[in-house]
Amino acid sequence: MTDAPTRRALAVLSVEPDRDPDVVAAHLRALAGTIPDLRASHAGVHLAGVVAPAGMGAGAITWDLVLDADAPHNPGDLLADPVAHRLAGAATVAVELGLDPIAGRRMPTPAPLVKRTLLLRVHPGVAPDALTRFESDLAEMPEHIGTIRSWVLSRVTGTGRFTHAWEQEYASLDGLAGEYMLHPFHWTTVDAWFDPEVPGHVVAPELAHLFAIYAGSVL
Amino acid sequence: MTGTDPNLPVTVVDRVTLPRAEADAWIARMHGEYRPGAEARGYTLAGVRQTRAEHRHAVEVVVEWRLPGPRAFFRSRAASHDAAVSAWWAATDALALARSRSIESPA
Numbered sequence: 001m002t003d004a005p006t007r008r009a010l011a012v013l014s015v016e017p018d019r020d021p022d023v024v025a026a027h028l029r030a031l032a033g034t035i036p037d038l039r040a041s042h043a044g045v046h047l048a049g050v051v052a053p054a055g056m057g058a059g060a061i062t063w064d065l066v067l068d069a070d071a072p073h074n075p076g077d078l079l080a081d082p083v084a085h086r087l088a089g090a091a092t093v094a095v096e097l098g099l100d101p102i103a104g105r106r107m108p109t110p111a112p113l114v115k116r117t118l119l120l121r122v123h124p125g126v127a128p129d130a131l132t133r134f135e136s137d138l139a140e141m142p143e144h145i146g147t148i149r150s151w152v153l154s155r156v157t158g159t160g161r162f163t164h165a166w167e168q169e170y171a172s173l174d175g176l177a178g179e180y181m182l183h184p185f186h187w188t189t190v191d192a193w194f195d196p197e198v199p200g201h202v203v204a205p206e207l208a209h210l211f212a213i214y215a216g217s218v219l
Numbered sequence: 220m221t222g223t224d225p226n227l228p229v230t231v232v233d234r235v236t237l238p239r240a241e242a243d244a245w246i247a248r249m250h251g252e253y254r255p256g257a258e259a260r261g262y263t264l265a266g267v268r269q270t271r272a273e274h275r276h277a278v279e280v281v282v283e284w285r286l287p288g289p290r291a292f293f294r295s296r297a298a299s300h301d302a303a304v305s306a307w308w309a310a311t312d313a314l315a316l317a318r319s320r321s322i323e324s325p326a
Binding site for chain 2: 178179181182183184186187188191192194195196197198199205
């Protein structure tokens with residue numbers, strides 16, 4: 001064990017139809033420590049109800065990785081590593097991204113727990129003060145919504161289809177489907193940034209609203 | 220701000236500042252072009268009002284909608300990217316001097 005700095009990466013994997021997503025997820029989790037620089041590997045199979053682009057829906061997998069900060073890999077590289085041979089042909093990378101956290105909190109949550117990941121893209125050219133206010137409103141949600149346990153708001157590094165990852169953990173699915181969705185702070189304040197009928201909204205239509213059950217905390 | 224009642228009513232308020240000479244025609248188009256789709260998405264029209272605007276020769280039209288709760292609101296949001304909705308607001312914005320939409324909960 002070393003205290004060397006680390007970084008997080010995340011990928012969404014499409015699972016081939018002839019493969020069992022739960023088995024694929026187990027193989028992904030087992031990669032932790034077997035590949036140099038890969039400190040932790042969490043994988044959750046998306047549950048029914050996720051809203052996501054093609055290939056990222058129910059039965060796809062969110063793969064969360066903790067890597068050495070200077071590791072050159074991205075998730076796709078790791079899938080191609082010989083150590084990951086049991087995953088050959090089982091899954092393809094639908095999207096992969098690096099995470100630059102800008103706010104968050106850790107709160108122990110008994111297993112099993114639900115992790116929700118919202119991947120979103122802020123329109124290019126949004127004014128900096130609007131972007132700051134949007135991020136601030138997202139980061140304020142846990143102050144109002146008591147079912148959110150650990151959470152991290154990150155900007156996505158590099159260029160790609162998403163600019164932000166908004167991740168939360170819940171003790172149960174009810175915490176996400178219930179209080180998170182029902183709280184007025186969500187639908188009066190935060191959602192306005194997403195609503196194309198609201199002048200000044202900043203988020204593009206394509207979202208990935210992903211959630212899965214995990215055996216332990218990811219964030 | 221508290222409360223996670225699934226039956227908490229949701230109020231949607233559009234405020235559109237229009238040249239006074241255009242307001243009646245815009246309201247008529249709103250009823251004919253936007254309202255049917257909004258009602259299909261679960262909105263109920265609660266009122267259409269107008270008041271003084273800051274701009275000279277303009278009027279602020281206030282359109283108020285209701286939804287029975289946040290779940291109905293989010294169901295309505297699933298269709299808010301429809302091309303007809305986008306076209307309606309693009310046409311409105313081409314005409315309007317100012318516009319806002321607020322989503323409101325009971326205090």
